[in-house]
Amino acid sequence: MELIRMTDAGLYCVPGGFHIDPWKPVHKAVITHAHSDHARAGSEHYCCHVHTRPLLQARLGATSIETLQWNQPVTINGVTMTLFPAGHIIGSSQVRLEHGGDTWVVSGDFKTVDDGISGAFEPVRCQHFITESTFGLPIYQWAPPETIFEDMRHWIRQNQENGFNAVILAYSLGKAQRVIRAIGEDFGKIYAHGAVANMQDLLINAGWQFPPVVYINPLEPPPSIKGAVILAPPSAESSNWLKKFQPYKLAVCSGWMQVRGNQRRRNADRGFVLSDHADWEGLLTVTRATEAAHVYVTHGFQSVFARYLNEQGIHAMELETAFGKEEES
């Protein structure tokens, strides 16, 4: 590695003098997206996509934030940096670095399906590609989102008929917005946990168009609702807050729901295989499209995906990072 080196704070661009998604406070941090395992507090200066800015302000209390648009190159100490859409969540970006004829791309987290919110993923050619591998096993093949949301609507309808509320667990930043967009107000107002409601307020204030959600305060008596849709982050799963909505059925939205055992372990009534990450085919297609001569595989099934790429004639190695700890709020 020359242009980018691994340090104890994370990925570091040597000539540029900045880190990308560092896990320790640094002088200058370029942030791919606002999930907590990639965007950490304490750095002096931040640089990110313009859509990520309000999120960093709210989540990290960051003040010194420089923002960029996609496809808008900037030069930092002679290194040309350009952000490209990663399709993962709002503002998520791939970071392309060019210096002395060397091109690197740090994918951050990405998905290849256009969710209509996060921007459509754009493959970027480079010589060195640092990719995630969260779902880097061939058992992970996603169905089209429309199919999943159709199942979700069917499930909600069924619960309504049987007098159950439908509690849907989804990350407050990312999947919650997708669910809110897809379900809309088809089943009346969507009720939300504080984490989801706050995120919606934040995004709406930042100019995004979303149907409003109804915040349910944990300290107030339970609302008398029946057959409603309630959106909460995964951390609410075993909370007292959920008990307000009895009788309810619980669904989890996650790529891990692909395997039946995981679904049963979560004790969910239903698992929707809805992910903000690329599936196996997505990872392969993107990696091939970069035409990179060197691929560095991070968080997920690193060893599997790296080995498979090597067998396919793409030089790849594992790269240990601190990414991939599940976003909890």
Add this chain to the structure above:
Amino acid sequence: MMRLFANLFVDLGNVTRTSEKTALLANYFQQAPPEDAIWVIALFSGRRPKRIVNSTLLGEWCRELTTLPLWLFEESYHTVGDLAETIALLLPDSGESHSSLPLHQYIDALRQLESSTPEEKKHYIQSAWSELNRTEKLVFNKLITGGFRIGVSQQLMVQALAEIIPLEPSQVAHQISGKWDPATTTFQQLFDPGAIKTDVSKPYPFFLAYAVEDDPSGLGEPDEWQAEWKWDGIRGQLVKREGKAFVWSRGEELMTEKFPEYSLMLEKLPDGTVLDGEILPAKDGRPLPFALLQTRIGRKNVTRKQLEAVPVAFFAYDLLEWQGRDIRELQLEERRALLEQVVTAVSSPQLLLSPVVSFDNWEALAGLRGQSREAFAEGFMIKRKRSSYQSGRRRGDWWKWKIDPLHIDAVMIYAQKGHGRRSNLYTDYTFAVRDGDKLVAFAKAYSGLTDREIAQVDAFVKQNALEKFGPVRTVKPELVFEIAFEGIAASGRHKSGVALRFPRISRWRQDKKPDEINTLEDLHELLQRYGKT
């Protein structure tokens, strides 16, 4: 239709409450063609069609279609933990089903392929894969690999069937028990009460007990209850009708051939007799450790040497049919009196009465319970003297009061990913005790940790894996656990020299360091005390 069954399978996996499962099943039985329903009853009670393809070939045919290398297929399997599901997930999926065939036609087709060439089997299976959607592929694969373990107990199925056919649940349970072949039995025939006369082998559904909470003093007056040793053997029924004898295990496996020493005793048993009891190794009327029986139970043919080394007796504790009459409605006291007559009349060293243990008060019984291990029992069964013989696991009349397990503190040295509910997590561990400065593996255990603890141990394994042997990781010997087990026996097959009965993790000793664990000597001491034959 195949889809109907696939949906049932998925839905059953999605609900947790018994009432919901029963409703799903009843609903299915109402909708499904009877030719499918009979197979579903069979599949959910462990009567699967003969296996026609092994896992290796099935995997090969899947890889041929997916062009995945073997190692990647195996990696996928270790993450999913189930072959049928792995294959269903790996195969390309259009998201749509192009099949309109009912379940039984797939089963019939598979059965007809039994004597076909591998090439013909492959052709059929691959073409079936191409027309089925993902969940249908999953259940189709399960038809081949067997095992529909989805928490449908016999009792649950009985409840569901009793809702849609005009028979009492106890009658339904009796009808679907025993030896019947879904390929040659129709739904109608299975539930024809007259049919029992023609199937002389049919056992009764077993009556099972729940554990008493804390101690039995809450059960009331001691003299309303009968105590018997709870044996650590194979629960079984001896059925003798029309000159023919059958030995059934609780798992409804016909085991007559496994116990040739029973033949003389069975011959002497009068026709129209069904006994409930325990299959146990015994010498001179006294039980021996169960571990001895395990050495011969897996064998296809029992050798003369094994017959002499581990003679097996039947410890009878109940009489269900007497003089051709179903007497399950009689009170336990009355059945016991008849049982004693029957056993005395047969007068065989292979047929023993499981003794009634007399006691004046619950404290006295608690005292006797402390001697269970010496008696090769695992505690007491406490039965209401006025109880009828019911079916399935029920609260109220029969209770088991097991002794506290034995304990050893040990360190985890290997870990492996679990299956099913625990796939993709390191949940299966191997434990070691100290022997000087070495560590000696002595037990594998799966259960006993909370999901949160499992996640912590899983993270530890992922960070501290030393070596890889296929799916097994050797890990830094650092985490200490208390291992509980029910019994211990000498074993030549294990490096430690001991085999444990029902080992499991009783708690995570985060307060202990690996140098504080028990030693091999401690294990052998337990063996001396409790494992002598």
